Amino acid sequence: MARGSRGSERDLVARFGECLTRLALGDGSSRVLVAVSGGLDSMVLLHLLRFRSSLAPSAIVAAHLDHAMRPESDVDRRWLAGVCRAWGVPIHHERLERSPSGESDARRARYRFLHEVASQQGASVILTAHHADDQAETVLFRMLRGTGIHGLSGIPERSASGVLRPLLSFWRRELEQYARASALRWRTDPTNRSLHPARNQIRHRLLPGVERGFAPAARRKLVELAAEAADVERALAQQVRAAEIAVVTRDGDAFVLARARLLRYDSATASRLLRALLRRFGTVLSRAGTRSAFQFITDASSGREFSLAEGVVMRVEFDHVRLERMASATSDCALMIPSPQPGTVWSGTASVGGSDYLIAAELAVGTEVDADGGAWSATLRVPETGYPLEVRGWLPGDRVRTSGGTKSLKKLFLELRIPRSRRHRLPVVADASGGILWVAGIERPLVSAPVTGAEALLLKITNA
Structure with missing residues (x-):
C-alpha cells in the first residue's frame, strides 16, 4: 500500500484499533455481528476484524441478506459463504421472498434481519462498513432535500440501536489501498453504477462535478460539517433533557x-x-x-x-x-347502593372514566369526614330522598347541593381548577332524585355532612 497523507497499511490498522477502543471493542471481549454484502467496504471491515484486531475469531459472526433484487445475487451469496469458510467466520444468510420496493424498504428489511441474527447469536453489537464518503454523500443528500441540525449530523458512529460503524473516519480510497495491499477480492454490485437512485447521482455526478469545478475539498468539508452538527446536536439534546425534567410530568x-x-x-x-x-x-x-x-x-x-x-x-x-x-370510548358502569343493614359493610364496584373503583358503605354514628381516607372517604347524612344511591361518572346538567342551594358540577370543577381530562375519571355519588351528594377525590361533601350523634352513612372509595 502506498504511503500517503493518511499513512500506510500499518497506519490504517493502528487507526482502526484506536477506533475499536473508542467504541469499547478494543479488549476483544465482545461478540460482534458484521454486516457483509461482499462488496469492497464490508470485505475490508471483515478482514480487519478477523486478521488485524484483538477480537477472538470465535467473537466474530457475519450476516448477509440477499434482497432478491438481482438475478446473480445468489452467486454473490455462495462466493461470500466460501470466503467466510476460508477465513473461519460463521455466516448467516437469508433471501427475501419479495424484493423491496425501494432503498428505504430494503434498508428496513436489512436492519430487521441483522437485529434478529444478533439476538440469536448473542452479539452485543452490529458492525456496518459505512465510511467517510458515505458520510459526505448522506449530508449533501439531506441538505438538498431540506434538513435541520439532526440531519446535518449525518450517520452516527454509534446508534442507540446498537449499530457501530468503525470505518466512518476512513475514506474509500484508503479502503481500496488496503484491499489491494492485502490481496483481497470483492464483488461489484452493477446497480451501484446506475444513475437511477438519487444517491448514485450524488456519488457519480454531483460530488465529482463540484470537486472538479470549484470545491476540491467538498467531501472533507461535508464530513467536518457533520462532526460540528453532531456536537451541536449533543448539546441541544442535553438542554432538552434538562427542560423535560423542569417542565414535564407524567399522568x-x-x-x-x-x-x-x-x-x-x-x-x-x-x-x-x-x-x-x-x-x-x-x-x-x-x-x-x-x-x-x-x-x-x-x-x-x-x-x-x-x-x-x-x-x-x-x-x-x-x-x-x-x-x-385520544382514548377509545369507554362505557361507565354505575353502581347502585341499597340501604345498608346495621352492623354490616356493603361493597361493590363501579367503572368511571376507564378506572374501576371499589366502594364500601356502612351505617355509622355521624362524624366529620374520615381523616384517614382524605378526599376518597366521606361520612354522609342519611339521604332524605332515600335509597338507592348511585356511584357514577358526572353527566351534563349535574348539580351538587350547597348551603345556598345547588351549583352545577361544571362550575364547581372550574372553581377548583379540575382539568377536563380528570373530571370524567372522578366518581360522583347521587341520591335517588339525581342530586349530587359528593364528588369523590376532590373534597368533602358541601352540605351532606351528618349531625353529630345521628345515624350516618360512611363511604370509602378505593381503586379496585
Missing part, C-alpha cells in the same frame, strides 16, 4: 407540561422538547406544524384542544398543556 400515558415554564425556554429548545414528546406517540411534526402547535400553546384558553396526527390531542388545562392519545 398515566399522558405528558403534562407546565405552560409558563415551557414558554420561558428559547424556541429551539422548546420546539425540540415538544417534538421529542410527540415522537413517543409516533407523531412527527413539520416546521409548519411545530409553529402552529406553539401558537396554540401560547394563545389558547383553558379547555381548548388541538388535534394532531396518530390520534394525539394537545389540550390546554388552566396553567398546563396535556399531550395524550
Whole structure:
C-alpha cells in the first residue's frame, strides 16, 4: 500500500484499533455481528476484524441478506459463504421472498434481519462498513432535500440501536489501498453504477462535478460539517433533557407540561422538547406544524384542544398543556347502593372514566369526614330522598347541593381548577332524585355532612 497523507497499511490498522477502543471493542471481549454484502467496504471491515484486531475469531459472526433484487445475487451469496469458510467466520444468510420496493424498504428489511441474527447469536453489537464518503454523500443528500441540525449530523458512529460503524473516519480510497495491499477480492454490485437512485447521482455526478469545478475539498468539508452538527446536536439534546425534567410530568400515558415554564425556554429548545414528546406517540411534526402547535400553546384558553396526527390531542388545562392519545370510548358502569343493614359493610364496584373503583358503605354514628381516607372517604347524612344511591361518572346538567342551594358540577370543577381530562375519571355519588351528594377525590361533601350523634352513612372509595 502506498504511503500517503493518511499513512500506510500499518497506519490504517493502528487507526482502526484506536477506533475499536473508542467504541469499547478494543479488549476483544465482545461478540460482534458484521454486516457483509461482499462488496469492497464490508470485505475490508471483515478482514480487519478477523486478521488485524484483538477480537477472538470465535467473537466474530457475519450476516448477509440477499434482497432478491438481482438475478446473480445468489452467486454473490455462495462466493461470500466460501470466503467466510476460508477465513473461519460463521455466516448467516437469508433471501427475501419479495424484493423491496425501494432503498428505504430494503434498508428496513436489512436492519430487521441483522437485529434478529444478533439476538440469536448473542452479539452485543452490529458492525456496518459505512465510511467517510458515505458520510459526505448522506449530508449533501439531506441538505438538498431540506434538513435541520439532526440531519446535518449525518450517520452516527454509534446508534442507540446498537449499530457501530468503525470505518466512518476512513475514506474509500484508503479502503481500496488496503484491499489491494492485502490481496483481497470483492464483488461489484452493477446497480451501484446506475444513475437511477438519487444517491448514485450524488456519488457519480454531483460530488465529482463540484470537486472538479470549484470545491476540491467538498467531501472533507461535508464530513467536518457533520462532526460540528453532531456536537451541536449533543448539546441541544442535553438542554432538552434538562427542560423535560423542569417542565414535564407524567399522568398515566399522558405528558403534562407546565405552560409558563415551557414558554420561558428559547424556541429551539422548546420546539425540540415538544417534538421529542410527540415522537413517543409516533407523531412527527413539520416546521409548519411545530409553529402552529406553539401558537396554540401560547394563545389558547383553558379547555381548548388541538388535534394532531396518530390520534394525539394537545389540550390546554388552566396553567398546563396535556399531550395524550385520544382514548377509545369507554362505557361507565354505575353502581347502585341499597340501604345498608346495621352492623354490616356493603361493597361493590363501579367503572368511571376507564378506572374501576371499589366502594364500601356502612351505617355509622355521624362524624366529620374520615381523616384517614382524605378526599376518597366521606361520612354522609342519611339521604332524605332515600335509597338507592348511585356511584357514577358526572353527566351534563349535574348539580351538587350547597348551603345556598345547588351549583352545577361544571362550575364547581372550574372553581377548583379540575382539568377536563380528570373530571370524567372522578366518581360522583347521587341520591335517588339525581342530586349530587359528593364528588369523590376532590373534597368533602358541601352540605351532606351528618349531625353529630345521628345515624350516618360512611363511604370509602378505593381503586379496585
